[in-house]
Amino acid sequence: MFYREAGQFKTSYAADQAIYPIRQDKIGILILFGFSLLAIPFIAPIYWLNSILIPFLIFSLAALGLNILTGYCGQLSLGTGGFMACGAFFSYKLATAMPDTNILIVFLLAGLGTALVGVLFGLPSLRIKGFYLAVATLAAQFFLIWMFNKFSWWTNHSPSGVISAPPRAVFGDIDVTSASASPEAKYVFLLLLVSFLALIAKNMVRSRIGRSWMAIRDMDIAAEIIGIRPMLAKLSAFAVSSFFIGVSGALWAFTYSGSVEALAFEINRSFEVLFMIIIGGLGAIMGSFLGAAFIVLLPIALDTIPLLLGLPLSVETVAHLRLIIFGALIIFFLIVEPHGLARLWQIGKEKLRLWPFPY
C-alpha cells in the first residue's frame, strides 16, 4: 500500500525521464546513499570495510564496465582481468613517475590509457561476433598479463617480487591508497568515486550513446539502417567499458590489495566479473552492484551460516560449494532470468505496487 505512484503525475517529459520517476525510489536511494556515506564508516568494523565493502565497491565498478560492453552493447568479453591489470600498472607507472600529481588525475589517465587498449582489442568486434569475439578478448587477456609479467619496466625494475602501491592523498593530506591509509578514508573515497562513475554510466545508457549500444546489441542490422555507425557504437562501448574496468583495476591495486601484481588479474578474475553481471543482471546498472554484492558475500555466507547452524564445513567443502552454487545460479539465470537479480528486484517492486491485491 505504501509503495504507489498514485497521485504522482508527471507534468513534463523531463520528469518522466528522470532516473527514478517514482518518488519512493528516489527517497530510498538517497537514504541508502546517506547511510552508506555518513553512518557506515563509523559503525562498520574494520574487517567489514576491508574485506567486504571495499572489494564490493571495486568489483561493482568492474562489473559496471563489463556490463556496458556485454550487457548494453552485446559484445562478449573475457578480457576484464587484462584490462584491470592495465589500469593497475598504468596508474603505478604514472603515480611513480609523477609523485606530485593528484591521485584522481592518475586514475583518470590510467583509465583513459586502458580505454585506448580496449579500443585496440575491440577492433576485431567489427568483423566477428559472439564466441569468436570472446576468443579474441581471451587473447587480449593472456597477452596483457604476459606483457606485465615479462617486462620489468612496468614494475620500475623492482628487484623484489612485491610492488607496493605508493601512498597518495586526495583531499589535502588524507591518504586513500596503500596499506597505510585508514580503511574508513579508503571506503569513503571509493564510495564517492564509484557512485559518481555509476551515475555517469546511468546517464550514458539513457542518452543517445547508450541507445546506440543497445540497438547494436538487439539488432545490429536494424541499427545500421537507422543510421547508427556500428564501428562508432562498438568502439565507444569498448572505450567506456575499458575506462571503467581500468579504473577499477587501479583501485584494486591502490586501495584494496595495496600491491601491484599481475597475478591478481588472471583469467579467473575475468570470469568472476562476468558471473557478477550474469547473476546481477545484464543490461542493468543496478545489476552490477547486486552481482558484485552477491559474489563478495557468498563465500562469507557459506563460512558463517553453517557455523551458526552448528555444522562447521571444512575450507575445501566451502570452496567446492561456492563453485557449485555459482554454476547452478549461472545456469538458472541464463535460462530462466537473463536479466538477473536486477529483474527479480523489478518484479518484486511491481508486485509491491499492487500489494495487497494480487492483480
Place this chain on the structure above:
Amino acid sequence: MNDISSQIPAEAAGTRQPERRFGEPLLTVENISLSFGGLQALTDISFDILEQEIRAIIGPNGAGKTSMLNVINGFYHPQKGTITYKGNIRRTMRPHMAAAQGIARTFQNVALFKGMSTLDNIMTGRLLKMHNLRAPETGVFGLDQVLRWGAGALDFVTQCLYWGPNEKEETRQRAYCEEIVDFLEIQAIRKTPVGRLPYGLQKRVELARALAMEPELLLLDEPMAGMNVEEKEDMSRFILDVNEEFGTTVALIEHDMGVVMDISDRVVVLDYGRKLADGRPDEVRSDRGVIDAYLGVAH
C-alpha cells in the same frame, strides 16, 4: 509455376502516367543486376519512384522484392547498374549512409530492438536528428573538422552528465516522438518492452521508428503481413496519412492485392528477378503476363 519465366514477354506492358501531384523522380534504378554466387536474384531491373508517390513492388515469393529494397538502402551491392537518388548518381554505400540521406525502412520479419521499450525504439530512430551541440561553420579549411571533433567530445560529456543541452535535447526529441505515438495510436504501449507486444503492434512500432527518422523515402517490406483485416485497414490508413500529411515517398512490398490496388499510385511487378510489368494498378492488373505469372498461376 515452373515454366512461367519462359512465358514472360521480355518487356511487359506498363505505360507511365503519373498523376499531377507527383514531382520529379526521387529515386531511379537503372539496369540493376544482383547475384549471389550462381543465383541471379535481380536481372536488369529499371524503374523510378517519383516524389510523393506510393510505389508498390509486387511479385511471387522469391521474386527479388526484398533484395531490391536491400539494394536501395545499401545492404546489397549490385554487380551492375546505377542508382540515382535526388538527382545524384549514388556510389556504393553502407546502410547508415543511406539513412543519413533520408531513406528509412521496415523489415519483412520485424527487426525491432527487443530489449527496449516502444518509446526507446522510437527515440533510437531519432538518433540522427539529435544534436546536443553543433559546431559552428567557419569555412576555414581544417578548422571545421577540428571544431566538429570538439563539439563531438563536448556532446559526449553532456551525455555523461545528462546535463544542459543533453537534457533539453532529450526532452525536445521526446516531444517529437510523442507526436508519432499519437499519430499511430500506440499511447498505451509506450513503456512496454517491444518483445512482449503482439505481432501487429510490433509492425506498427517499427513503422513509428522509421517515421522518427523523418525520411524522404520510406521503404516498407510487407507491412501488413500476418495481420487481420482490421489491422490491415489501420495500417493502410497510416501509410496513406504519412504520404499525404508529411509528403513522404513510399515504396511498399505487399502480397495482398486488394491493399495494393487501393493505396498505391503505381506498381512494379517482379518475377524471378526480372521486371514483368510497371504501371498504374489497373493497368498492371489487366496485364496478361502478370495474371499468368502472379495472380493466375501462383495463387
